[in-house]
Amino acid sequence: MMTKYLLTALTCIIALSNSIYAQKLECFQLQLPEKPLVDVTRIAILDFEGDYGKGKVLSDYMIANLLEENRGIYSKGGFFTATKEGKTYLQGVKTNIYQIIERTQLEKVLKEQKLNMSGLLDESQAVSVGKLLGVEVIIMGNTSYSSKDENNTVEYKDSKTKATKYSYCTERTVTAEARMKIVSVSTGVVLGTYDTKAKTSDDKCDEARNGLEKADILADNCLKTIANSLVNYFSPYFVYRKYNFEKIKTDSFKEKSKQAIECIDNNEIDKAFSIYKAIYDADNYNAKAAYNLGLLYEIVGNYSQAADYFSIATEIESGENDYKDALKRANQGIELLVMLKKLNIEITPHNFVTDATASSDKIKTSGSKDDRIEVYESPDAKSPVVARIPGNTEFTVLEKQSEWFLIKLLGGKQGYLPKKNTK
Secondary structure, eight states: OOOOOEEOOOOOEEEEOOSSEEEEEEEEEEEOOSSOOTTOOEEEEOBOBOGGGHHHHHHHHHHHHHTOTTTTOOOSBTTBBTTBOOOOOSBSOOSOOSEEOOHHHHHHHHHHTTOOSBSOOOHHHHHHHHHHHTOSEEEEEEEEEEEEEEEEEEEEEOTTTOOEEEEEEEEEEEEEEEEEEEEETTTOOEEEEEEEEEEEEEEEEGGGGGGOOOHHHHHHHHHHHHHHHHHHHHSOEEEEEEEEEEOOOOGGGHHHHHHHHHHHHTTOHHHHHHHHHHHHHHOTTOHHHHHHHHHHHHHTTOHHHHHHHHHHHHHHSTTOHHHHHHHHHHHHHHHHHHHHHHTTOOOBOOOOOOOTTTTSOEEEBSSOTTOEEEEESSSSTTSOEEEEEESSOEEEEEEEOSSEEEEEOGGGOEEEEEGGGBO
């Protein structure tokens, strides 16, 4: 089985962590399928064999899956909520990479060949049909499902009378399964086979049992799950992943580290990068800064740069397994890019835009918001006052002197603030 590589992409939701990590970034990544169809652009999916029209239902679900641009990404439920939808940081990446032959065209060719739309063809028939359709691959298979009802009695005490009462319940369980075969049109060789199954159930008690979900509907729910699994076998898809950024506890970098956390919390990864890069430039032996930079590069799919920083972090702290795992993951990502290119997927490189102010120190004025503190044109209290700023307010430091801070003011202005007027 081909190694499954993970592509760091997309859709990020952030949550604060109280552990050893400063912040965790929850996101989706692109994953290579078990059986990539290299150099394939056009495919045809026959209606799977199956009673009660379920073969056609399964094929329709598979086609719908293949047409999704970001298949696998979700924004509601689980770790994600409706107010925090997924966001893609990789540019140019889509999962709908195949052209699917329309049903009418497929039915026409099968009719001309006196073949059924629903049914398993042998390899020679698949090759013949595929050539007429101008596709590289034919996908076919069969599906079936079974339903089972189980009755049980639940004993309970009436909350008012304390009398023993009984509730009569029924649970309906439907199990569906499918078998898929992928045939190369050019060679007639079976490129891959895949079997999978899914199960779902509904249970109700007493009078509500009349509303028990029909087996037919439950079967369709199973087929949706099965269709997703079948398509995942040969087509790239997004999966959930969590990244833990490390706390930088060095006193001189604590404030900058907090700024980076806030940027990550706001999905401002370029600003976070600027801050971590400033820390790393000031301290080349800060393994945590190097590791966090590597994570940011990995998140946007720049695996070579990620590997460089993970290597540095590993050299500094050779016993840290997280760093070793990250380096291994980045090297796999480099290989992944090669495979993705064969699947006609290319990632537009993300070049981090550094923000000098984002990586600068921050200071907060003393006093309250109602106070006004004078800021001077030069580091001299006798120089002209350029602004009167409120207390208890944060400002970006552009330059430090022994008793003064050169700070950024509104309107692109700047001025000198006495150190004694800061917290």
